[in-house]
Structure formats: C-alpha cells, structure tokens
Amino acid sequence: MKILVCISKTPDTTAKIAFTDNNTKFDTNGVQWIINPYDEWYALVRAIELKEKDAATTIHLITVGSADAEPIIRKALALGGDEAIRVNAESHDSFYVASQIAEVAKQGGYDLVFTGKETIDYNGSSIGGMIAELLDIPYISLATKFELAGTLATITREIEGGEETCEVTLPVVVSSQKGMAEQRIPNMRGIMAARTKPLKVVEPAAADALTSVAGFGLPPAKAGVKLVPADNVEELVRLLHEEAKAI
Amino acid sequence: MSVLIFIDTAEDGHVKKASLEAISYGAKIAEQLDTVAEGVVLGKVTGDLPSLGKYGVKKIHHVNNDALDHFDAQVDTKVIAQVAQQTGAKVIVFSNNVDGKAIAPRLSARLKAGLVSGAVALPDTSNGFTVKKNVFSGKAFANITVNTDIKIIALNPNAYQVVAGEGTAEVVTANVATEPGRVKVTHVTKSSGEVPLTEAEIVVSAGRGLKGPENWGMVEELAKTLHAATACSRPVADAHWRPHNEHVGQTGIAIAPNLYIAIGISGAIQHLAGVNRSKVIVVINKDPEAPFFKAADYGIVGDAFEIIPKFTAAVKQLKG
Numbered sequence: 182m183k184i185l186v187c188i189s190k191t192p193d194t195t196a197k198i199a200f201t202d203n204n205t206k207f208d209t210n211g212v213q214w215i216i217n218p219y220d221e222w223y224a225l226v227r228a229i230e231l232k233e234k235d236a237a238t239t240i241h242l243i244t245v246g247s248a249d250a251e252p253i254i255r256k257a258l259a260l261g262g263d264e265a266i267r268v269n270a271e272s273h274d275s276f277y278v279a280s281q282i283a284e285v286a287k288q289g290g291y292d293l294v295f296t297g298k299e300t301i302d303y304n305g306s307s308i309g310g311m312i313a314e315l316l317d318i319p320y321i322s323l324a325t326k327f328e329l330a331g332t333l334a335t336i337t338r339e340i341e342g343g344e345e346t347c348e349v350t351l352p353v354v355v356s357s358q359k360g361m362a363e364q365r366i367p368n369m370r371g372i373m374a375a376r377t378k379p380l381k382v383v384e385p386a387a388a389d390a391l392t393s394v395a396g397f398g399l400p401p402a403k404a405g406v407k408l409v410p411a412d413n414v415e416e417l418v419r420l421l422h423e424e425a426k427a428i
Numbered sequence: 429m430s431v432l433i434f435i436d437t438a439e440d441g442h443v444k445k446a447s448l449e450a451i452s453y454g455a456k457i458a459e460q461l462d463t464v465a466e467g468v469v470l471g472k473v474t475g476d477l478p479s480l481g482k483y484g485v486k487k488i489h490h491v492n493n494d495a496l497d498h499f500d501a502q503v504d505t506k507v508i509a510q511v512a513q514q515t516g517a518k519v520i521v522f523s524n525n526v527d528g529k530a531i532a533p534r535l536s537a538r539l540k541a542g543l544v545s546g547a548v549a550l551p552d553t554s555n556g557f558t559v560k561k562n563v564f565s566g567k568a569f570a571n572i573t574v575n576t577d578i579k580i581i582a583l584n585p586n587a588y589q590v591v592a593g594e595g596t597a598e599v600v601t602a603n604v605a606t607e608p609g610r611v612k613v614t615h616v617t618k619s620s621g622e623v624p625l626t627e628a629e630i631v632v633s634a635g636r637g638l639k640g641p642e643n644w645g646m647v648e649e650l651a652k653t654l655h656a657a658t659a660c661s662r663p664v665a666d667a668h669w670r671p672h673n674e675h676v677g678q679t680g681i682a683i684a685p686n687l688y689i690a691i692g693i694s695g696a697i698q699h700l701a702g703v704n705r706s707k708v709i710v711v712i713n714k715d716p717e718a719p720f721f722k723a724a725d726y727g728i729v730g731d732a733f734e735i736i737p738k739f740t741a742a743v744k745q746l747k748g
Contacts, residue, residue: 194678194698198567218679275543276536301565301678301701305545306524310501310533319610320501322530325672335614339673340526341438342624345499346615359665359672359680391542395558395571400704406711406721411730414738417710418746420726427687427708428630428654428743 182238184228185291186262187282187309189217190246190253191302200397207302207397214249216257219297222364223357227327228295229261230362239263243285245278247271251380258375259367265378270385273303273394279311280388286316292332292351298323298358306356313354321353325360431458432517433485434508435467436527439499439616441474445590445627446523448483452591453550453583454521455484460553461519467597468511470504471496481597483590489515489602500609501530509538510604517578519551524582525626532582541578548587548705551579565678565701585626586684587705625674628657630687633676633703635661637692637713637732641669646736647691653743659683661693677702692732695720712736 192198193213201208216225225242232238240262244250247269254265268281286294294313299306306322313320325344326337334353337346337360367375409417421428433454435447451467458465467480467488477488489511495503508531512520520535522528524546536543544559548569552558556573559581563570574580625631632651638644644658651658658674665675676683678701688706692713693699700723703709711724712735721727728735 192564194701198564200568222679275533276540279533279537303563303570304561304565304682305533306529307533307536307543307545310530311537313502314505314534314537318502320530320534321611322501323526338526340616340618341444341627343616343618344673345439345613345617347498347611347613349611359675389540391536391540391574391576392544393573393575395573397563397568397570399568400566403709403723403725406724406727408721408727408729411728411735414728414735415742415745417726417728418739418742421687421708421710422746425687425708425725428746 182235182293183289183291184231184238184240184293184295185286185289186220186225186228186240186242187294187296188220188225188242188244188254188257189297189300190214190244190250191217191300194218194301198399204396204398205394214253216253217297217300219299219358221257221260223359223361224295224297225257225260225262226362226365227357231329232261241266241289241291243268243282245270245272245281254380255375256367258378259371260365261371263378265380267380267382268385269382272390274390274392275303275305275307276311277388277390279308279315281385282308283312283315284386285383286312294354296354296356298356309354309356316352316354319349319353321347321349322356324355324357327355327361429463429518430515431461431463431465431519431521432512432515433465433467433521434528434531435469435480435488436523436525437469437471437473439618441472443473443475443480444523444525446525446585448590449585449588450521450523450583451480451483451485453588454519456550457519457521458484460550466515468508468602470507477599478596481595482592484593484595485597488597488599490599491602491604491606493606495606495608498611498613499527500611501534502611503607503609504531505534505538507604507606508535511602512539512578514602520578520580522580522582524584528582532580536580539578540576541580542574542576543580543582544572544574545582547581547583551581562705565682566704567701584684586686623655623657625657625659625676625681626683628685630654630656630689631659631683631685632656632689632691633659633661633693634664634691635693636663643733644670646740650736650740650743653740661699690720691736693720694718695723
C-alpha cells in the first residue's frame with residue numbers, strides 16, 4: 182500500500198495580508214509559514230493512522246515549490262511519512278501544480294492520494310480533482326471519514342445539509358477536511374527522525390499554466406458597528422428589517 | 429459558441445438554489461458575450477426544467493440514465509465534457525458548491541481549460557477574461573486571468589443574486605455516452621427540516637459564550653423563527669457541543685449568507701475569515717472589547733441568555 186500526501190506551504194492563519202509590486206504579489210515580509218492546515222491535520226494525520234494500522238504502508242509526501250518550502254516539508258516529516266519529494270517549481274496555477282503531482286503519482290504507482298480540501302491562501306479546492314482526472318481515477322472531495330479494508334475504501338463526504346457515504350476500490354484521490362483525523366503535535370523523536378528522512382528534489386515536467394494572477398486587492402473596510410442598547414432588542418430587529426433589509 | 433451552465437441537483441433530484449445563482453450568472457455572461465446560455469443536467473430531476481428559462485437559460489441538455497443518479501465526479505465530468513463539445517461552449521459555469529468543487533477541477537484538467545474557483549463577480553471581458561475571486565479565506569481577493577480558449581468558472585454560493593424574469597427553456601435529451609462509475613454510494617444522511625448551512629440566507633451562530641450544549645435550544649429557536657441555519661465556532665465543535673459540520677471559520681466551512689448573527693463568539697481572526705463575506709453581520713457579546721464588533725454592522729453588548737429570547741420574540745412579532 183503506497184500513499185502520496187500533498188503538502189502545501191501557506192501563510193499562518195493570523196498572517197497580515199498585504200500586497201507589493203503594484204498589488205501583483207503577496208507581501209511575504211514577516212509572514213510565518215505553516216503546513217496548510219487541511220493538508221496537515223486531516224490528510225497527513227489520516228495517512229499516518231493508516232500506516233499505524235498496517236506497517237506495510239509507505240507514505241510519501243509531495244510539495245511543489247522552491248527550496249523555501251523545505252522547512253515545511255521537514256515539519257510534515259516530523260509528524261510521519263517515510264520520505265518526501267519536492268518538485269522544484271513555483272506556480273500559482275493549480276493545473277500546473279496538479280500536473281507536477283500527477284506526473285510523480287503516475288511514476289510512483291500510488292494506491293491513494295490525499296490532499297487537504299483547499300489551501301488557506303488560494304482557496305482553489307482544485308488540485309485533488311485535477312490530479313484524479315489526469316490519472317483517470319475516482320475523486321472523493323470534502324471527505325470527513327476514510328476507512329480501508331483491503332483495497333476497498335469506505336469514504337464519507339460532505340453534501341449540502343448532510344453526509345454521503347460511498348465505497349470505491351483503490352486507487353482514489355481524496356480531499357480531506359475536519360472529521361478525518363485530529364491534529365497532532367510532532368514529538369522529539371519525530372523531529373529527530375525527520376532530519377535524516379530522504380527529501381528528493383525533482384525537476385518539473387513540462388506543463389502549461391492555464392491561468393495567471395492579474396492582481397490582488399483588499400475588501401473595503403466596514404463602515405463601523407451600529408450598537409443597539411441591550412434592553413431594546415426590538416430596535417435591532419427593526420433595523421435589520423427596515424434598514425439592512427436582511428430579515 | 430455558448431455559455432454552458434451545470435445545473436446541480438440534490439440527491440432527491442431537486443434543483444439546488446446554488447444552481448439558480450449559477451444560471452442567472454451564466455445568462456448574464458452570455459449577454460455580455462452576445463451568445464446564448466445553455467444548461468446541462470444529469471440524472472433524475474424532480475420539478476419543472478422548462479421553467480428554469482426564467483433565469484435566462486435557453487436550452488437545457490438533459491442526460492438521464494441510472495449511472496447518473498448517484499454522484500460520481502469522474503463519470504459526470506466525461507458526460508459534461510461531451511455536452512460542452514457538442515454545444516461549442518466557450519464558458520462553462522458551475523456553482524462552487526460541494527459537487528462543483530469535485531467536477532469543475534476535473535473538467536478543467538480534461539479540457540485543458542483554465543478554472544477560476546470561488547468567483548464572486550462577473551468576468552471582466554474588456555481586455556482578455558479576468559474573474560474576481562476570494563483568496564486568503566476572504567481576507568483578500570484576486571483577479572485571475574484565464575488564458576485558454578475555454579474558460580471554467582465556479583461561482584461562490586450567495587455571491588450572485590438570482591435574477592428571475594420571463595422565459596421557458598427548451599429541454600432536449602443529450603446524446604452522449606455514459607461510462608459506468610467506480611464509486612458506489614451506500615448511504616445518504618440528511619438532517620431533515622433544517623436549512624443547509626452553505627445554502628442558508630440567514631445563519632445564527634453561537635460560541636463558547638453559550639456555556640454548554642444544553643443551552644442551544646434558544647439558538648435553534650431563534651434560527652427556526654428566522655428560517656436560518658445554525659452554526660458554531662471552532663471551540664464549540666472541538667468540545668463536541670455541536671457537530672463538526674456546523675463549524676464555520678477558516679478551518680471549517682466558509683459561508684457568505686445575507687445575514688450572519690454571531691452570539692457569544694469573540695471573533696478570532698480565523699473565525700472572521702470564514703464569515704467576513706456575509707452581507708450583514710450582527711454581533712451579540714457581553715464583552716464590549718470583543719474583536720468581532722470591529723467586523724460587525726450591528727451589535728448589542730449584553731447577556732446572550734437575556735437577548736436571544738427577546739430577539740426571537742421580536743422576530744415573531746415582526747412576522748406576525
């Protein structure tokens with residue numbers, strides 16, 4: 182059983198969002214980088230749990246990025262996983278990134294590819310579906326549970342107002358969200374072990390970028406809160422009805 | 429040439445509200461590009477397809493066979509790709525809902541057509557094809573230029589107003605091959621009678637200020653009165669006071685309702701990232717220094733346990 186877990190480097194959830202170069206680039210000044218939370222807490226930890234149940238499982242981590250991404254991938258290796266692959270390319274186009282991962286996945290013959298449900302920077306929610314299409318295998322998105330019996334996966338995914346459970350025979354690509362697993366903190370042994378785990382750097386395959394970023398912007402600031410006295414809730418309801426036309 | 433809109437249906441076959449938004453949005457793009465809006469719908473449908481013409485779709489391609497009654501993104505993608513080819517679609521519109529998030533990226537890879545997922549506005553076609561989308565979990569936006577001949581847009585739910593006019597759509601049976609899928613749906617659980625969180629116009633959300641799961645009755649009562657969905661903050665979901673699928677915020681579900689009412693939630697930056705696209709935000713908190721007030725439109729500083737029942741009563745009175 183071989184699992185490939187996709188890892189993305191994202192700004193910390195509390196990072197200040199600002200742009201440079203005439204609003205065409207994200208301002209990385211002073212930004213703390215983390216493993217994209219969905220990749221770490223749900224995709225990676227669930228993969229590690231599967232390996233804990235079946236020692237014959239191999240976990241490879243993959244990231245597409247420059248050498249700057251290496252501290253992040255080492256941090257991921259400290260949680261678990263046998264080795265990591267970094268595709269030495271930088272792109273903000275999801276098809277380009279998915280093409281790189283699909284290429285590695287094809288060569289590696291993985292049974293299972295895990296991604297987070299989206300990255301918290303570009304919020305694309307696209308990489309998993311694109312990889313699945315490029316490999317022509319099933320894709321289950323927004324998964325909240327994943328169980329495996331032999332080569333049969335039982336997966337629960339979010340639907341509007343509920344959940345749907347399905348069965349699919351491996352290989353499959355799964356995007357993960359809350360419910361899949363619980364966040365873990367790397368221990369000292371894991372951190373030490375991560376230092377010597379293999380981190381392979383491969384050059385990118387030829388692939389097209391289908392989109393480009395024309396520019397960024399910040400949403401307009403709120404005008405300020407209108408406070409209503411606590412003993413006059415009726416006034417709040419009146420404002421919501423007559424002024425905001427929200428109820 | 430046409431604008432093709434994926435009309436997403438629920439498990440019971442009804443057309444989702446998010447699809448009506450996608451149709452209205454796609455119809456507007458068709459107008460902008462001086463072409464027609466067509467739709468594609470898969471599997472069994474309950475309800476009246478021709479009447480969707482009032483949202484601006486002229487022709488609906490219906491592909492109906494047993495293989496399409498259950499959701500399988502791999503199967504659906506191949507079918508939609510064929511319809512897109514037959515109709516000469518230049519722009520393909522999805523809702524960026526649970527199904528759109530599964531199909532749109534697959535279709536993008538299949539057709540090598542650039543995808544903008546999470547669009548919040550109509551494309552700017554004055555110079556190329558550029559679409560505004562949310563990034564950094566709603567803390568910023570990006571204008572994404574699509575550089576391919578065919579463009580795919582996944583429109584965020586609640587980002588575009590449904591526009592109803594006059595008209596009837598012609599419904600045709602699409603002649604496409606359907607392959608059997610590898611995904612077998614075994615079980616569907618729907619919380620009945622409640623409003624799905626991502627489709628809700630109004631959301632009532634509560635946090636640690638409610639002190640315990642036993643106090644959620646009054647929150648549900650207010651939500652019911654407003655015909656709203658209920659949501660919660662991360663600490664509440666982590667403490668298992670409420671199910672994790674109610675957790676809104678950066679690491680939970682991102683929502684953008686017309687009205688978001690936050691009760692006893694301080695407003696951590698991660699929570700705000702998931703709700704700051706809401707049109708109107710009301711904050712009820714006993715701490716006047718709660719950071720959430722800075723992001724709110726209306727607020728009450730006070731005790732949630734006193735305010736919620738009064739709120740419910742006032743809404744009941746308003747609705748008669």
